[in-house]
Amino acid sequence: MADQRTDPVYHREGQMYAHNTTLSSIAPLSSLPASTQPLFKPPPDTTKTPYILTSPSTIFHAQGGGQPSDVGTITLTSPTPDGNDPKFTVHQVRKVDASAAILHLGTFAPEEPRFTDAEVGLEVKQAVDVPTRVLHSRLHTAGHVLGLAIHLLSRAGEAGLPRDLRDGKASHYPGAAFVENIGLIPGDAKARIQDKVDELVAQDLGVAIHFWTGEEAGTKCISGLDGAAVGEGDEVRVVDIGGLGSYPCGGTHVACLKELGRVVVRGIKRQKGISKVSYEVVDA
Missing domain, CATH: 2.40.30.130 (Elongation Factor Tu (Ef-tu); domain 3)
Known part of the structure; x- marks a missing residue:
């Protein structure tokens, strides 16, 4: 081998x-x-x-x-x-x-x-297999868009979201996709989160891949260097959503948000200080 x-x-x-x-x-x-x-x-x-x-x-x-x-x-x-x-x-x-x-x-x-x-x-x-790759890419990018929407609402103090929410784990598997946040998201924030996600997708923002130094990624990325910080040499691979938010990431992604179709926020579950927001992608 x-x-x-x-x-x-x-x-x-x-x-x-x-x-x-x-x-x-x-x-x-x-x-x-x-x-x-x-x-x-x-x-x-x-x-x-x-x-x-x-x-x-x-x-x-x-x-x-x-x-x-x-x-x-x-x-x-x-x-x-x-x-x-x-x-x-x-x-x-x-x-x-x-x-x-x-x-x-x-x-x-x-x-x-x-x-x-x-x-x-x-x-x-x-x-x-192209259909499988495209679905996985849509789901992965959609997870970052959902996380970005929650981040923007939290920092603006909207929808009752605490300002100190922090990114947690995420899954981008078909039928089991979710993003977690450390902190409590109220259940009645679901509609506002969906509106923010729809707003971002409607802008058809570009999705760019960058290779940054660890210092640059740690400063610019929403979650710092937490998460899937995958690099080439001493660089960190980063996915950037329209210049509004960046994440260390080793996955595949769509080129622009119109390729997502519609990102549907399915529900919010809270347990032990962690909020799990589930989602899926459907054709627009």
Whole structure:
């Protein structure tokens, strides 16, 4: 298994859905350390052996930061020496160690290849499943827009929100998306939060990705350096919503807020000083 760092192309090119690269390693999931294997969910077809593929670069978003991984396929761009050209279906992508390769879990079809050292270095085409990527990007950006709306209302002292609210955890999974705030948001603030979210989306603000120094990100970002502070070298990757608010983030995003459709605030739950605001995205 290759241990070199994988270049996360999706950090810079969030709307790239196909990418040519090479294979760095191919190995059965069972070859990973026993402590690592449980991090992966078994593929749907239990009759096939799950494998891990690595490449020098990838467009597949690795699960993390509250966002699920991409799914898709990896195919050879030229025949193997033995003429066996299976398609690899990517079911899950993880980055177990920040300094290690990004691991693509999946299965081969129509049959498992006969692996030799010749496979390493072969050219392959990565293709993410576009509808899945777009949905994940919409949900992730929508979570930041919801957090920004709450932040703006809180700092303005509107809707009964305390001024000292602070960002907490977040999930951007389909059907289970929420943002948390440390502090209590009253239940009757839901309508005002929805209005603020609608207002921001209606402005069709641009969504920009920046790479800032840790000092700059800590100063400019709403949550400071808390959260998914993912960097390249000594830089921190940041998502900026129309210049109104920035967050350290390693996820994928839409290019502008009109691509979100409508962000629906579903409910507010409060427990032990934490407010959880759930949401979803629907077509406008």
